[in-house]
Amino acid sequence: QSALTQPASVSGSPGQSITISCTGTSSDVGAYNYVSWFQQHPGKAPRVMIYEVSNRPSGVSNRFSGSKSGNTASLTISGLQAEDEADYYCISYTSSKIVVFGGGTKVTVL
Amino acid sequence: EVQLVESGGGSVQPGGSLRLSCAASGFTFSSRTMHWVRQAPGKGLEWVSYITSSGTTIYYADSVRDRFTISRDNAKNSLYLQMNSLRVEDTAVYYCTSDRNYVWFDPWGLGTLVTVSS
Numbered sequence: 349q350s351a352l353t354q355p356a357s358v359s360g361s362p363g364q365s366i367t368i369s370c371t372g373t374s375s376d377v378g379a380y381n382y383v384s385w386f387q388q389h390p391g392k393a394p395r396v397m398i399y400e401v402s403n404r405p406s407g408v409s410n411r412f413s414g415s416k417s418g419n420t421a422s423l424t425i426s427g428l429q430a431e432d433e434a435d436y437y438c439i440s441y442t443s444s445k446i447v448v449f450g451g452g453t454k455v456t457v458l
Numbered sequence: 459e460v461q462l463v464e465s466g467g468g469s470v471q472p473g474g475s476l477r478l479s480c481a482a483s484g485f486t487f488s489s490r491t492m493h494w495v496r497q498a499p500g501k502g503l504e505w506v507s508y509i510t511s512s513g514t515t516i517y518y519a520d521s522v523r524d525r526f527t528i529s530r531d532n533a534k535n536s537l538y539l540q541m542n543s544l545r546v547e548d549t550a551v552y553y554c555t556s557d558r559n560y561v562w563f564d565p566w567g568l569g570t571l572v573t574v575s576s
Binding site: 382 | 562568
């Protein structure tokens with residue numbers, strides 16, 4: 349199972365919106381609405397930001413939103429803030445009943 | 459407080475073995491599928507293995523199949539990962555995490571570092 353494809357890096361200025369893509373196949377991202385997004389600050393454990401494509405857990409800012417079209421899922425961060433600077437990973441359940449992560453995207457706030 | 463705490467990491471030579479443990483508290487451990495995820499130094503997250511709530515269904519990543527064994531003890535609220543025939547490329551921080559519903563991973567432990575080196 350190949351890793352999902354994410355851009356290595358995305359940057360934006362404070363207050364701007366950015367979108368991170370996560371491209372898979374019809375056997376993973378395209379097959380189910382089971383895509384999650386995680387935020388990871390250096391030296392810290394990952395934290396779930398979005399589950400089931402577009403659902404936000406309690407405690408996660410509504411500046412974070414998720415969507416999916418075909419085999420590509422996306423995470424959008426609006427009103428970018430300095431604290432959003434981190435690594436972001438997508439993950440999907442697959443038709444093989446295993447799970448696969450994306451390679452990760454480093455978000456830089458300029 | 460909902461919490462996962464990993465232990466058992468350390469340094470080992472190639473070909474050696476380690477057993478990781480993950481202690482759960484603050485949620486109904488016996489009802490959750492549990493996963494191990496690892497992260498090599500400076501690299502991304504890699505899914506390793508999962509075990510369903512009853513322990514009847516188990517899956518592994520190709521990179522660890524036939525070397526690693528996942529297990530759980532619901533009476534002790536604990537998850538385990540027996541790692542045999544360790545390789546240098548298994549060096550990573552190993553996290554345990556609870557699956558609330560198909561890759562809704564929450565919470566995560568703080569991780570335990572495994573270093574495989576001669």
